[in-house]
Amino acid sequence: xxxxxxxxxxxxxxxxxxxxxxxxxxxxxxxxxxxxxxxxxxxxxxxxxxxxxxxxxxxxxxxxxxxxxxxxxxxxxxxxxxxxxxxxxxxxxxxxxxxxxxxxxxxxxxxxxxxxxxxxxxxxxxxxxxxxxxxxxxxxxxxxxxxxxxxxxxxxxxxxxxxxxxxxxxxxxxxxxxxxxxxxxxxxxxxxxxxxxxxxxxxxxxxxxxxxxxxxxxxxxxxxxxxxxxxxxxxxxxxxxxxxxxxxxxxxxxxxxxxxxxxxxxxxxxxxxxxxxxxxxxxxxxxxxxxxxxxxxxxxxxxxxxxxxxxxxxxxxxxxxxxxxxxxxxxxxxxxxxxxxxxxxxxxxxxxxxxxxxxxxxxxxxxxxxxxxxxxxxxxxxxxxxxx
Amino acid sequence: xxxxxxxxxxxxxxxxxxxxxxxxxxxxxxxxxxxxxxxxxxxxxxxxxxxxxxxxxxxxxxxxxxxxxxxxxxxxxxxxxxxxxxxxxxxxxxxxxxxxxxxxxxxx
Numbered sequence: 364x365x366x367x368x369x370x371x372x373x374x375x376x377x378x379x380x381x382x383x384x385x386x387x388x389x390x391x392x393x394x395x396x397x398x399x400x401x402x403x404x405x406x407x408x409x410x411x412x413x414x415x416x417x418x419x420x421x422x423x424x425x426x427x428x429x430x431x432x433x434x435x436x437x438x439x440x441x442x443x444x445x446x447x448x449x450x451x452x453x454x455x456x457x458x459x460x461x462x463x464x465x466x467x468x469x470x471x472x473x474x475x476x477x478x479x480x481x482x483x484x485x486x487x488x489x490x491x492x493x494x495x496x497x498x499x500x501x502x503x504x505x506x507x508x509x510x511x512x513x514x515x516x517x518x519x520x521x522x523x524x525x526x527x528x529x530x531x532x533x534x535x536x537x538x539x540x541x542x543x544x545x546x547x548x549x550x551x552x553x554x555x556x557x558x559x560x561x562x563x564x565x566x567x568x569x570x571x572x573x574x575x576x577x578x579x580x581x582x583x584x585x586x587x588x589x590x591x592x593x594x595x596x597x598x599x600x601x602x603x604x605x606x607x608x609x610x611x612x613x614x615x616x617x618x619x620x621x622x623x624x625x626x627x628x629x630x631x632x633x634x635x636x637x638x639x640x641x642x643x644x645x646x647x648x649x650x651x652x653x654x655x656x657x658x659x660x661x662x663x664x665x666x667x668x669x670x671x672x673x674x675x676x677x678x679x680x681x682x683x684x685x686x687x688x689x690x691x692x693x694x695x696x697x698x699x700x701x702x703x704x705x706x707x708x709x710x711x712x713x714x715x716x717x718x719x720x721x722x723x724x725x726x727x728x729x730x731x732x733x734x735x736x737x738x739x740x741x742x743x744x745x746x747x748x749x750x751x
Numbered sequence: 752x753x754x755x756x757x758x759x760x761x762x763x764x765x766x767x768x769x770x771x772x773x774x775x776x777x778x779x780x781x782x783x784x785x786x787x788x789x790x791x792x793x794x795x796x797x798x799x800x801x802x803x804x805x806x807x808x809x810x811x812x813x814x815x816x817x818x819x820x821x822x823x824x825x826x827x828x829x830x831x832x833x834x835x836x837x838x839x840x841x842x843x844x845x846x847x848x849x850x851x852x853x854x855x856x857x858x859x
Binding site for chain 1: 786787789790791793794795797798799801802803804828833835836837839840
């Protein structure tokens with residue numbers, strides 16, 4: 364009798380476990396094809412599914428998200444959202460909830476996550492500097508005042524962060540591998556650096572200059588790195604146009620053996636030899652470029668433009684350097700994000716309240732997602748890329 | 752739409768100096784200008800206008816400034832800073848509207 368009862372109980376237990384696991388499997392999901400769209404005036408983010416081409420959730424209460432950016436934890440579950448108001452918010456993409464938030468400064472301009480995923484750094488305009496937080500708890504672990512508006516913050520290999528001082532023309536490298544930050548200061552970057560990027564291999568850091576022609580490159584494999592001016596005299600000084608929106612330097616739009624950079628105050632993008640860092644050519648564009656981003660395979664570069672020509676996107680063919688396609692998605696195209704293998708691109712059209720999704724080969728529009736004043740689009744694949 | 756700057760001298764000739772208030776703007780233009788201030792000026796001054804790369808331009812900070820002075824900054828920019836001249840895109844009446852909008856703390 365006891366034996367029969369035990370057998371029944373065992374069968375029931377096994378049955379229950381199987382049922383629970385099946386039920387869980389129905390709701391379990393990966394996060395590798397998720398992403399986030401910033402709704403800048405709503406203080407919210409949409410959580411989007413790349414494969415479904417749809418929004419699957421929305422998280423609110425993130426503060427002033429003008430000029431907001433996002434980085435991801437290595438497991439691609441958590442998004443860290445950096446708001447203009449100094450807010451650092453941590454969002455669980457799977458539970459679609461805000462799990463932590465600190466107002467860490469009065470005025471911030473983006474952030475980065477360390478290569479080991481343990482530290483999140485934020486660069487601040489006011490008070491100028493960088494603050495570093497524990498990615499788990501959002502407790503502050505380091506405060507690095509610079510006495511300047513601080514821009515171009517990126518992560519570098521070896522638990523380092525690199526950033527640049529708008530007012531002082533210096534780049535600082537903060538090494539947090541031993542806990543307390545060790546700072547290396549590099550002077551002579553140039554007048555008013557406005558943004559910077561780091562190459563995907565973590566070797567080169569390039570700062571764009573607003574106050575003078577050209578950019579400054581650092582080889583982070585050198586110790587200490589010596590600043591090297593590149594593209595000096597690319598022509599901003601010839602007849603500078605009013606700059607209604609600062610270009611952004613994001614990632615290394617490496618297209619074959621050369622990469623592309625937006626020119627400041629000119630209707631051009633500039634091609635640079637990846638090895639020598641010499642200019643190899645220019646492409647005339649519709650307006651002043653804001654983002655010039657390479658499709659992940661490097662075959663195309665997509666460019667959007669500053670106000671008032673910001674209703675247009677142009678596609679440049681990398682081998683020829685020629686514009687091969689123009690789109691007019693609508694008023695105020697703010698950002699473009701490629702799917703990790705580049706088959707699609709998502710475009711935010713702020714004043715139309717839409718995300719448009721395009722096939723990058725046929726340029727056919729594949730879908731739309733409604734969003735409230737959308738700006739940045741960030742896919743979780745960024746979690747595994749240096750400098751993004 | 753005809754560019755306002757081009758018509759401006761003509762309007763002055765015909766009607767004398769026009770009163771520079773919101774009524775001068777074409778229908779719907781005020782809403783466009785408000786969006787321009789919040790969204791596009793906001794890319795440097797912040798969506799709440801409390802500052803970013805550019806300074807704080809909220810009403811209490813601007814208190815004491817003249818409408819004309821602010822409109823001139825909008826039209827001609829501030830040399831040596833990233834503040835661009837907006838006269839290629841905005842008329843004097845529109846710059847004046849923006850100056851009043853800022854001084855009134857978000858009311859035209």
